[in-house]
Amino acid sequence: MNLASPPRKSFRETxxxxxxxxxxxxxxxxxGNKGYEAMSxxxxxxxxxxxxxxxxKHFESKEALAAAVMVxxxxxxxxALAAVPAHLPGIKRLEGLLRWTLxxxxxxxxxxxxxxxxxxxxxxxxxxxxxDTLMAxxxxxxxxxxxxxxxxxxxxxxxxxxxxxTLYARTxxxxxxxxxxxxxxxxxxxVDQMVSACFHGLAAPTAA
Amino acid sequence: MNLASPPRKSFRETxxxxxxxxxxxxxxxxxGNKGYEAMSxxxxxxxxxxxxxxxxKHFESKEALAAAVMVxxxxxxxxALAAVPAHLPGIKRLEGLLRWTLxxxxxxxxxxxxxxxxxxxxxxxxxxxxxDTLMAxxxxxxxxxxxxxxxxxxxxxxxxxxxxxTLYARTxxxxxxxxxxxxxxxxxxxVDQMVSACFHGLAAPTAA
DNA sequence: GTCTATACTGAGATAGAC
DNA sequence: GTCTATCTCAGTATAGAC
Numbered sequence: 001m002n003l004a005s006p007p008r009k010s011f012r013e014t015x016x017x018x019x020x021x022x023x024x025x026x027x028x029x030x031x032g033n034k035g036y037e038a039m040s041x042x043x044x045x046x047x048x049x050x051x052x053x054x055x056x057k058h059f060e061s062k063e064a065l066a067a068a069v070m071v072x073x074x075x076x077x078x079x080a081l082a083a084v085p086a087h088l089p090g091i092k093r094l095e096g097l098l099r100w101t102l103x104x105x106x107x108x109x110x111x112x113x114x115x116x117x118x119x120x121x122x123x124x125x126x127x128x129x130x131x132d133t134l135m136a137x138x139x140x141x142x143x144x145x146x147x148x149x150x151x152x153x154x155x156x157x158x159x160x161x162x163x164x165x166t167l168y169a170r171t172x173x174x175x176x177x178x179x180x181x182x183x184x185x186x187x188x189x190x191v192d193q194m195v196s197a198c199f200h201g202l203a204a205p206t207a208a
Numbered sequence: 209m210n211l212a213s214p215p216r217k218s219f220r221e222t223x224x225x226x227x228x229x230x231x232x233x234x235x236x237x238x239x240g241n242k243g244y245e246a247m248s249x250x251x252x253x254x255x256x257x258x259x260x261x262x263x264x265k266h267f268e269s270k271e272a273l274a275a276a277v278m279v280x281x282x283x284x285x286x287x288a289l290a291a292v293p294a295h296l297p298g299i300k301r302l303e304g305l306l307r308w309t310l311x312x313x314x315x316x317x318x319x320x321x322x323x324x325x326x327x328x329x330x331x332x333x334x335x336x337x338x339x340d341t342l343m344a345x346x347x348x349x350x351x352x353x354x355x356x357x358x359x360x361x362x363x364x365x366x367x368x369x370x371x372x373x374t375l376y377a378r379t380x381x382x383x384x385x386x387x388x389x390x391x392x393x394x395x396x397x398x399v400d401q402m403v404s405a406c407f408h409g410l411a412a413p414t415a416a
Numbered sequence: 417g418t419c420t421a422t423a424c425t426g427a428g429a430t431a432g433a434c
Numbered sequence: 435g436t437c438t439a440t441c442t443c444a445g446t447a448t449a450g451a452c
Contacts, residue, residue, distance in 0.1 A: 016435085035326040037245040040427060051437050053430080058435095062428065091411055115382035116324050118243040155404065155412050161390060162401050163410055165383040174323035174380065175373040182369060193370050196363070201409035202371055203299055204363050224417085248445055259419050264447065266417095 020058050023048050027069050031110035036066060036117035063123040067130050069110060074133040077101060077112065081140055090148030091199070094167065097141070098195055101171045106180060106187045111172030138164060170198055228266050231256050235277050239318035244274060244325035271331040275338050277318060282341040285309060285320065289348055298356030299407070302375065305349070306403055309379045314388060314395045319380030346372060378406055 009017075026047040030039040041062055045052040059065035077100075084096040105111055114120045124130045145163050148154050154163065179190050217225075234255040238247040249270055253260040267273035285308070292304040313319055322328045332338045353371050356362050362371065387398050 012435095038326050041429085042427075052428090053438080054436050056429070060429095113382055115380075115385070116326070117245075118324070119246050153412055154410060155408065158401055158405060158410060159393070161392065162383070162387065162405070165386045166381075166405060166410065169381050169383045172382065173374075173377050174321055175370070175377045177323070178373045179370065184369065185367070193366055197366060197370070197374060197409070199409045199411040200363065201405070201407045202362060202366060202374065203407040204361055205413055206361075220417095249447085250445075260446090261420080261448080262418050268447095270446070 019048075019050070023055065023058055023065070024069050024072055027065055028073070028110050029108055031066065031069060032105070032108045036114065036120040063120070063127075066114075066120055067124055067127045070114065070124060071129050071133050073104075073110060073112065074130075074137050078133075078137050078140065081137070081144075089151055089153065090144050090146075091151070091153040094141070094144050094148060095195055095199060097144075098167060098170060098198060099191055102176070102191045102194055103187070105171050105176055106190065113168050113172045115169070115172045141167065166198070170194060227256075227258070231263065231266055231273070232277050232280055235273055236281070236318050237316050239274065239277060240313070240316045244322065244328040271328070271335075274322075274328055275332055275335045278322065278332060279337050279341050281312075281318060281320065282338075282345050286341075286345050286348065289345070289352075297359055297361065298352050298354075299359065299361035302349070302352050302356060303403055303407060305352075306375060306378060306406060307399055310384070310399045310402055311395070313379050313384055314398065321376050321380045323377070323380050349375065374406070378402060 023044065027039075027044055030043055030047060034043070041052050041055055044065070045055055048055075055065070059068060077097075080100045081093075081097050084093045084100075086093075088096070101112060114124055141164060142160065145154070145160050149156075149160070173194070176190060176194070179185050180187070185193070231252065235247075235252055238251055238255060242251070249260050249263055252273070253263055256263075263273070267276060285305075288308045289301075289305050292301045294301075296304070309320060322332055349372055350368065353362070353368050357364075357368070381402070384398060384402070387393050388395070393401070
């Protein structure tokens with residue numbers, strides 16, 4: 001992503017950034033497991049192993065910290081999207097992207113959409129960095145959707161924005177959590193069924 | 209539902225129950241719009257037009273109040289399910305149920321699954337009345353799923369529990385909120401696309 | 417049973433020593 | 435920059451008059 005890295009960093013700077021990464025990782029886990037409201041700054045500090053006050057030297061508020069986590073996740077998603085082989089048909093690339101995001105989510109990451117917290121959602125909508133990253137990613141996915149549509153692989157009556165939101169929404173689908181909690185299906189099987197149901201539906205194809 | 213209603217009620221009792229209904233209605237709206245955490249008891253009191261303290265004469269806690277709302281909603285859903293014509297094939301009855309729940313949600317009601325709030329979710333899991341009602345409803349839906357399966361109208365490789373959770377999850381799908389917020393589609397169109405995508409998928413059927 | 421006023425608590429954020 | 439200790443405030447719940 002970021003190719004314009006400065007030439008040198010002092011040890012202290014490196015340490016600082018490593019700690020910051022650790023904070024983001026911990027927050028990501030906690031967001032994924034407990035959700036935004038239930039996650040306290042004390043929780044994060046304890047998970048990282050530092051004092052709560054120190055968190056505020058890195059991020060000015062809980063909202064800013066959560067936003068940073070989301071921005072990083074969206075950027076990683078953009079990378080994952082770029083990594084999907086470009087020669088595949090559009091619908092297959094969308095499928096690959098969904099697989100990647102679902103795997104992330106099952107691995108304990110925060111959902112891509114902060115739908116689980118209206119308050120976080122509002123603060124993110126006002127966050128410039130988040131909105132920019134989200135727009136850029138949505139732009140790319142939108143292109144894939146149009147490609148898939150041009151290739152005739154999408155249901156013609158479904159609108160582009162409906163398809164886009166639906167793909168985003170799958171990453172915060174509580175079905176994932178319930179199935180994982182029930183323990184009767186492996187992560188791989190859950191992903192398979194979600195992807196299948198998303199693209200081909202619950203109903204058996206009828207011999208039209 | 210409740211056929212064993214007592215023969216007579218005093219005026220005061222009736223007033224009391226009407227107010228209680230009003231409280232449940234207001235809470236239902238607020239839950240649907242703001243979510244559990246963001247909704248304060250002050251909000252509810254203001255919406256109903258009574259003092260906050262009075263709320264506690266009706267419900268012993270915020271959790272209990274939210275649980276009462278959810279129980280009522282599940283009971284209504286059970287009624288709606290019973291109202292779907294029984295002569296229809298299983299898959300059509302499931303579709304009808306989904307339509308009803310989506311319409312409720314778009315009308316401002318709380319989602320059937322409290323997935324938007326982990327804390328509420330936990331308190332509900334410990335709530336006897338809620339769990340009983342949820343189990344009863346799931347039982348009925350489960351029967352419909354098995355009927356649809358026996359009729360060959362479900363994808364054979366999707367598990368029953370996956371289908372059940374997926375149907376529940378559609379009622380708290382953030383796609384609904386985003387599409388409604390974008391304003392480019394009518395409620396009816398949103399419901400149509402959601403039902404279509406849920407049962408038949410995003411992808412166009414391939415001529416196998 | 418409804419009101420006003422208040423106690424209590426959890427959690428976000430800050431101050432100041434080191 | 436990190437720590438401990440503290441401030442502040444929102445919000446649940448309760449007390450007490452009527």
